Amino acid sequence: MRLQIQSVSKKYRGGVLALDDFQLELNNGVLGLLGPNGAGKTTLMNILATITKPTSGQVLWDGSDIRKRPDDLRRELGYLPQSFGIYPNLNAQEFLEYLAAIKGLPMRLAKQRIAALLEMVNLTHVRKRPLGGFSGGMKQRVGIAQALLNDPQLLIVDEPTAGLDPEERVRFRNLVADLSEDRVIILSTHIVSDVEATATKIALINQGRLLQAATPEEILQAIEGQVWQWTIPSEEFEAAKEKYLISSMVRQSDGMRLRIIDTEQPGPAAEKVTPRLEDAYLKANAGLNGASK
16 A cells, blocks of 8 residues: 655635645555644645545555545545544444445445444443443544444544543554554544554644654654753743753752753753653754744
C-alpha cells in the first residue's frame, strides 16, 4: 500500500488557508499526525477520506488519483472522525450491523466481524445496551469498531483516545500496533504520549504546513544535546520564561525545576537530559511561530 500526498493545499471561503503545499508519502505503518488545534490535521484527514476536495494538488492511493476515482480508496478505507455520531436507540450490535450493511458486507461475514470487533474493544458484555446509555469512552470504542468493519487497508483516526480511560488508551495503542504491519494507519492527535507509543513515523504540522516528517528516533536525534534540566529560585522564573523555551516546570522546595530547550547551556548548574518527543514538538512549533527563545 502506498499513499502519496502531493502539494496539497486547501483554502476555505474568506481566504483561510487550512493546508499549505502539504507533501508526504506513506507506506505500511503508523503515521502520528501531531499538531495543535487548528493546525490543519482534520482538513487533511477529510481530504484523505474523500469527504472534501483539495483546492490544489492531488492524493494518490496505489497510484490512483482519489479525486478522480474515490471509490478505489473508499473500498479500502476505515475512518473515525473526531465527532462521531451514533443512533441512541440502537444497541451496539444493531448499530454495527447497520453500518456493515451500508459498507456492503455480507451478513454472515458481518456478524463474525462484529463479534470479533466487540471483543477487541471490550464491549461484548454491553452489545445489547442502547448506545444512548453509553459513556463517552464506550461510544469512542464503538467508533473504533465501526472504522475496522471492512478490514481497511487505510485506517484514519482523529483523536481516537479522547474520552478513554488509561486502561482503554493502552488497549487502543496495542490494537494499533497489531494492525499496523500490513496497512497504513494515520493517527491524528494533540496527545504526544499516544503518538510516542504507537507511531513508526511522525509528521509535525502547524498552520497547515508540514514542519517535519521522520521516524521518532530521527526527530529526537535532531534535538540531542539541546534539552536541559535547571533548578532556579522561584523569583527568577518569570525572567527565564521570557528568555527560554520551557517544556515543563515543577515547583519544589528549592525553587522551580525547569526543562529547557536551547542550543546553549542556560546556566552553570543546568544539566543535559534525554530529549522527549514533546520537546521536539514544542521546538518545531516555536520556530514556526517566530519565537525568539
